[in-house]
Amino acid sequence: MVMLDKDQMLHLAEKTVNIALKKGAAEAEAYVYEGQAANVGIERGQIAKSNRIIDRGLGVRIAVNKAVGFAYTNILKQQDAVEEAILKSLGAARASKSDPDWNGFPEKKPYGDAEKNYDRKILKIHSEDLVEFASRMLDAAVNVNKRVFPIEGGAGAAYLSSAVANSNGIVAFDRGTIMECSLATVAKEKNRVTPVCFEFGAERAYTVDPDWIGKEAARLAVSALKTKRIKTETTKLILTPFALQGLLHFTLINAVKADNVQRNQSRFKGRIGEKVASEHVSIYDDGLFPGGLRTWAFDGEGVPQQKTALIEKGVLRSFLYDNYAAKKEGLESTGNASRAGYLSTPNIEATNFHITIGNKTPDELVSEVDDGLLIYYLQGAHSSNPVSGDFSVVATPAWKIRKGEIAYATRGVMLAGNIFEALKNVSVVANNERKMGQLIAPWVLVENVRVIGK
């Protein structure tokens, strides 16, 4: 299949801005997006499906009298459809209300280096290769133990590109690649089945190792076969990136978004420079992290992505801004305007939310815990209170640590606490970071969390 090239995308974006201005827009912005993906899917122990998805479209944002309209279309080949989108965006702006805080689209600025976000080799992956990756994962999983049942997973390769143009002179194009393999497993014995265990690898370069994923997904499931109940207590938790990902996304990451701060729905309002976490916690939002899953030269508004200090040695440093929130305070955007392809207007979102590593190995971390839990998968992280940071979730399976060793698995344990309290109770950070969606994080040891057993 053919991709739109740089010139085609830039031309469409620029042309759209020009037409919009001619039709009466005071300001205009066009965002052109293309995503192409191929996947081979595993279902219930076998490779049974495949898909090829091509999605491209155009989003047009227009301001008239400080009122903002937006329209999108995925019909790019017809000039009249593009014009219809422009007119719809204009109509929406005219129907909308003026916003005194609207201070225009961003200005042009130089871009930094978005390193290692594109690998030609990923473009050359064929469906036969994907079948091969998926088979290797399956074989690796079942070879660990016959009781392992791979329920779902797959191997995929994707190409993404975007172009932005606006009436302030921004004209930009970027593209990248992603390769991903994943496997969800359960282990079965007689009438018993474990909770779902999951491993994956996602990279911008052709470096994913399907064998490791299969083996690890199986190892976790088998180790969860025999479980013991634990008692209700206040204890130590080692949170792996799996657990951190959901918890932080629905709580802490909201609290560092400038719009939430401005709108009085962040506990961090007015606390820049204060200690909000233990000294072991340093967090950066790094939109240029080499090979990061959210690494791009620019954000959804064409603003350069950058590295922003959020928390340094426990001290709150700054927040994440898009252009609107930044201008409202007379600041510059931090390049955190995120879009759902061409379908949405920009929203503030973390890029690569990077928790800095410490110097203990994961084994050392475990060996220092006399009594605690190792937490991988959480159920219900999305039901956390997004403002107060309170969470009440289920860890299943989780592993009990006794006298510095992983002793046995447990299931259905509830964890109840508050993320802002938990940040203050981080006592050790390991040195084993990995990428998981928007998170780059190591294992983290948190003291004093309430655990409800059976």
Place this chain on the structure above:
Amino acid sequence: MEDILTNINEVAVHKFGAKYAEIRAQKLYKTMLTLKEGRVEAAKQGIEDGVALRVLVNGAWGFASVGSLNPETLKSAVSEACKMAKTASSRLKTPIKLAKSKTVKDRVRIKPRKNPSKISIEDKISTALSLNKAALGYDKRVRSCTIDYLDVAGSSYFVNTEGTRIEQDKLYVWSRTNVVAASQGVFTFSREEIGSTAGYELFDVKPPEIVGKTVAKRAVRQLEAKSPKGGKSPVVLGPKVVGVFVHEAFGHLAEADLALSGGVLMNNLGKKIGSDLVTFYDDGTIEGAFGSFKYDDEGVQTKRTLLIKDGVVIGLMHSRETAQKFGVEPTGNARAEDFRAEPIIRMRNTFMAPRDHSLEELVEGVRSGYYLKNFRGGQANLDGTFQVGIQEAYEITNGEIGNPVRNASISGSTLETLLKVDAVGKDFELSSGRCGKGQTAFIGDGGPHIRVNEVIVGGNA
């Protein structure tokens, strides 16, 4: 349109060796609004044309999605889908087969009393503004209010190689109100979603003034709440929590794909796993409900499916693929979010049937426990571990509803918990929501008030 699609299907069979092929095409128009404290962030409109092709070649699925109705593009996509399927089939152990499904020729028209496409953006903004005003104006401790609005209108086409040809109108109206209240360093959060497949009359049935006030009141009330005590406890669940409980603790396990993947219902078909009071349905036929439609995305007519009756597991929710494995009829549960996604088994409107208790009677029976009135998300696991987050709850002391508690959640094991449902109310309420299973589906869920004599409450007090 349908002729082009039929043609492409024939290409799949005759040129690329597909045993079966189906095409879904959609032409959709969307209007979206986001308001923050009454400020319209952007008024948004979208146009989406797209086609999804699915083929069975050598017993494996191939799927292709393109945002175009152009015949040449479709031919190249179908060739791609067939090639991918053929490659994928190289390691196949058990070829996929489909259960028989009635051939259908139908044209489904929706005639809303108030068609969202005929309502101006100005009017939609003013509806959202009334919601905002009711919420923000309720109490000065309400600090912020975010309103999202969405309507979807258009048509979808389904054509397969068995002769089924369906044209079906699509119509959804939905809004979500999020409110944050704060006082003396305490932050509370409250959320309400409403939705309909009937039309914009949703806002006559659920007036914005009332919805806004309800959400704000809940957030303000929570300011005085305290944390619940963690541990086992008897609970009375309100209809909204029952809906999510039915959906998470049982519904997902009754999706046949998850049952086949090792879910705990697989070994319990026909067995009694709940108390006599437990009867659940998944029903796609309720007029105007958020999870209703006439045909699913495999062209199978929707129906009312009995899942569990008086505690005995009766049936599962099926696609044509899983129905064939179980030797039953497909239930019309195969749904795709849009042309970018393959149909998978999804719930429609899932609910518990009411019985004969009043709320007072349910509460009377609890000496010390919680009344859980409204939820905030939930999640299921194959082994039957469920979690439901709670956004509104109260203590029950000596049979009386008392002080509010905040940020609780409940959990348990499905096979144990359904046996512990010991009284079921006579009221009934169906709510609208969205469910994520890789794709998002619009669903309904609900039931009466019920009492469960033991779940685990997650709290840190």
